[in-house]
Amino acid sequence: xxxxxxxxxxxxxxxxxxxxxxxxxxxxxxxxxxxxxxxxxxxxxxxxxxxxxxxxxxxxxxxxxxxxxxxxxxxxxxxxxxxxxxxxxxxxxxxxxxxxxxxxxxxxxxxxxxxxxxxxxxxxxxxxxxxxxxxxxxxxxxxxxxxxxxxxxxxxxxxxxxxxxxxxxxxxxxxxxxxxxxxxxxxxxxxxxxxxxxxxxxxxxxxxxxxxxxxxxxxxxxxxxxxxxxxxxxxx
Amino acid sequence: xxxxxxxxxxxxxxxxxxxxxxxxxxxxxxxxxxxxxxxxxxxxxxxxxxxxxxxxxxxxxxxxxxxxxxxxxxxxxxxxxxxxxxxxxxxxxxxxxxxxxxxxxxxxxxxxxxxxxxxxxxxxxxxxxxxxxxxxxxxxxxxxxxxxxxxxxxxxxxxxxxxxxxxxxxxxxxxxxxxxxxxxxxxxxxxxxxxxxxxxxxxxxxxxxxxxxxxxxxxxxxxxxxxxxxxxxxxxxxxxxxxxxxxxxxxxxxxxxxxxxxxxxxxxxxxxxxxxxxxxxxxxxxxxxxxxxxxxxxxxxxxxxxxxxxxxxxxxxxxxxxxxxxxxxxxxxxxxxxxxxxxxxxxxxxxxxxxxxxxxxxxxxxxxxxxxxxxxxxxxxxxxxxxxxxxxxxxxxxxxxxxxxxxxxxxxxxxxxx
Ligand SMILES: [Zn+2]
Numbered sequence: 001x002x003x004x005x006x007x008x009x010x011x012x013x014x015x016x017x018x019x020x021x022x023x024x025x026x027x028x029x030x031x032x033x034x035x036x037x038x039x040x041x042x043x044x045x046x047x048x049x050x051x052x053x054x055x056x057x058x059x060x061x062x063x064x065x066x067x068x069x070x071x072x073x074x075x076x077x078x079x080x081x082x083x084x085x086x087x088x089x090x091x092x093x094x095x096x097x098x099x100x101x102x103x104x105x106x107x108x109x110x111x112x113x114x115x116x117x118x119x120x121x122x123x124x125x126x127x128x129x130x131x132x133x134x135x136x137x138x139x140x141x142x143x144x145x146x147x148x149x150x151x152x153x154x155x156x157x158x159x160x161x162x163x164x165x166x167x168x169x170x171x172x173x174x175x176x177x178x179x180x181x182x183x184x185x186x187x188x189x190x191x192x193x194x195x196x197x198x199x200x201x202x203x204x205x206x207x208x209x210x211x212x213x214x215x216x217x218x219x220x221x222x223x224x225x226x227x228x229x230x231x232x233x234x235x236x
Numbered sequence: 237x238x239x240x241x242x243x244x245x246x247x248x249x250x251x252x253x254x255x256x257x258x259x260x261x262x263x264x265x266x267x268x269x270x271x272x273x274x275x276x277x278x279x280x281x282x283x284x285x286x287x288x289x290x291x292x293x294x295x296x297x298x299x300x301x302x303x304x305x306x307x308x309x310x311x312x313x314x315x316x317x318x319x320x321x322x323x324x325x326x327x328x329x330x331x332x333x334x335x336x337x338x339x340x341x342x343x344x345x346x347x348x349x350x351x352x353x354x355x356x357x358x359x360x361x362x363x364x365x366x367x368x369x370x371x372x373x374x375x376x377x378x379x380x381x382x383x384x385x386x387x388x389x390x391x392x393x394x395x396x397x398x399x400x401x402x403x404x405x406x407x408x409x410x411x412x413x414x415x416x417x418x419x420x421x422x423x424x425x426x427x428x429x430x431x432x433x434x435x436x437x438x439x440x441x442x443x444x445x446x447x448x449x450x451x452x453x454x455x456x457x458x459x460x461x462x463x464x465x466x467x468x469x470x471x472x473x474x475x476x477x478x479x480x481x482x483x484x485x486x487x488x489x490x491x492x493x494x495x496x497x498x499x500x501x502x503x504x505x506x507x508x509x510x511x512x513x514x515x516x517x518x519x520x521x522x523x524x525x526x527x528x529x530x531x532x533x534x535x536x537x538x539x540x541x542x543x544x545x546x547x548x549x550x551x552x553x554x555x556x557x558x559x560x561x562x563x564x565x566x567x568x569x570x571x572x573x574x575x576x577x578x579x580x581x582x583x584x585x586x587x588x589x590x591x592x593x594x595x596x597x598x599x600x601x602x603x604x605x606x607x608x609x610x611x612x613x614x615x616x617x618x619x620x621x622x623x624x625x626x627x628x629x630x631x632x633x634x635x636x637x638x639x640x641x642x643x644x645x646x647x648x649x650x651x652x653x654x
Binding site: 016021047066222224 | 371379380381382428431432437438439451452572573574575576577578579598599601602603605606607
């Protein structure tokens with residue numbers, strides 16, 4: 001946890017610009033799964049006109065439309081706080097439009113490349129078709145997360161550079177390119193599983209918590225695990 | 237309609253034939269198929285049918301069917317009205333509505349948000365009514381910022397008179413593109429899609445509500461001449477006359493719809509004192525807000541299709557502790573993606589008996605668990621009522637909030653109540 005606080009600081013970046021598809025769910029589930037284990041949390045909302053604090057534990061970036069995405073990327077690059085936080089070892093979960101802009105570059109609505117925040121070695125552009133629907137993927141075994149499920153709705157295609165690793169291999173759906181889904185580099189993680197990726201995948205939520213607080217006790221299965229099973233069964 | 241060219245007359249007649257056939261075979265209410273047949277024969281049909289009429293187009297994410305109904309009710313003061321009151325809100329539905337009322341000189345058309353620029357261009361409507369824009373149908377590219385931009389550009393190119401909600405920044409920004417505007421302070425409960433300036437992306441200053449302005453580029457809420465006052469259930473007109481609304485439709489959202497309808501009727505020269513009694517006659521719209529009495533319990537049906545709609549529904553739940561059933565499906569008309577559940581704050585349901593139903597009730601269950609709202613799983617409305625009655629024989633009321641197909645399933649179970 002951060003050196004200045006005994007609480008786990010969950011920093012939600014630009015909910016006013018990047019919060020299109022239930023992204024709030026990730027904040028709520030992280031808080032709940034931390035607090036059920038007795039870990040106190042503090043939620044910090046960073047608006048587009050605010051400076052990004054450097055001493056957070058877990059940073060969340062959601063999805064967004066083309067124009068808000070560009071505005072968010074410009075503001076994050078000018079601010080510099082997210083990059084410094086990642087360099088200090090904070091965990092980052094970036095979803096969809098957020099995933100694209102934390103990379104090296106991403107495409108605007110005409111697929112002109114624009115510079116990203118540069119904390120994940122990926123490059124994104126626009127595909128021919130929109131990827132819409134349930135997605136299932138097997139996460140890199142090194143992360144101990146297993147099979148994830150979600151909903152994707154994006155036109156992006158993402159190429160992973162040498163410093164990053166694919167998060168998972170797709171079983172159903174498109175993800176980065178039809179083969180892999182998402183990417184991670186250290187404790188920075190990006191995914192096209194939009195919106196409530198953590199509510200639908202409790203193990204992924206626990207991965208982010210482990211990254212910041214170390215080993216955590218398991219929780220008794222509840223509705224999150226049931227939903228995970230149900231969606232896997234429905235998608236395959 | 238004798239001034240209509242022969243080909244268009246033929247197209248309209250063919251469309252009507254197809255519509256009656258569709259109704260007779262029970263395949264629909266006919267409003268879409270009729271228009272589709274007619275458009276094949278005469279692609280300019282909408283423009284031709286619109287010619288010589290004073291049309292109002294009504295668009296928004298939420299409330300367009302209700303507001304269309306309210307405006308049509310007010311404008312009947314002037315005679316026959318052409319309107320698509322069954323909610324067929326794409327051009328084929330507009331063609332059917334206009335062809336079915338060839339002699340109506342006035343029309344009120346509900347228009348799907350995406351089709352508004354096209355329909356405005358083709359019909360050259362005199363009035364465009366805009367109420368709200370928010371996230372909807374998550375599995376589609378529901379880019380509302382882009383939509384607002386297209387609205388703005390379409391309005392810039394037209395001579396139309398806009399009547400719009402000044403309190404919704406995206407809607408106001410779109411409406412500011414028009415040359416003539418009437419601004420209504422109609423309120424905005426759901427603000428999660430408009431914290432950022434539509435012009436420059438700056439974080440809007442939204443205080444005191446309903447005022448909003450951008451500290452970075454100076455864009456600000458236009459001055460409204462009409463206002464809803466929810467606290468006193470009244471509307472204030474441009475002459476500062478305050479009138480009690482006393483609608484039979486519940487909630488702040490319907491007060492907003494009614495204020496917009498009054499402002500629209502006023503643009504046609506009808507005084508609110510004449511319009512109001514007509515608005516009060518409406519008790520339900522296509523089954524929404526209907527109550528059915530079953531097993532001695534009054535069951536109220538509320539349709540909520542997106543986060544803003546759910547928030548409005550929570551606000552009209554019967555006090556203090558009427559049990560509520562929530563039902564969610566994810567079929568094509570609902571959107572296949574249930575992510576939006578996480579955008580709604582369910583904590584307001586704490587302290588109430590809550591049941592979850594529908595094909596995606598597990599999603600709802602996790603959502604409520606996360607907000608620490610106790611709930612029970614249910615299969616059918618009548619089972620919930622029977623169970624509640626056995627514990628609580630004096631139970632008299634139950635509310636049901638459902639999204640589109642879940643709502644239709646429940647409505648059908650009660651005999652397609654109107
Ligand atoms: Zn601005």
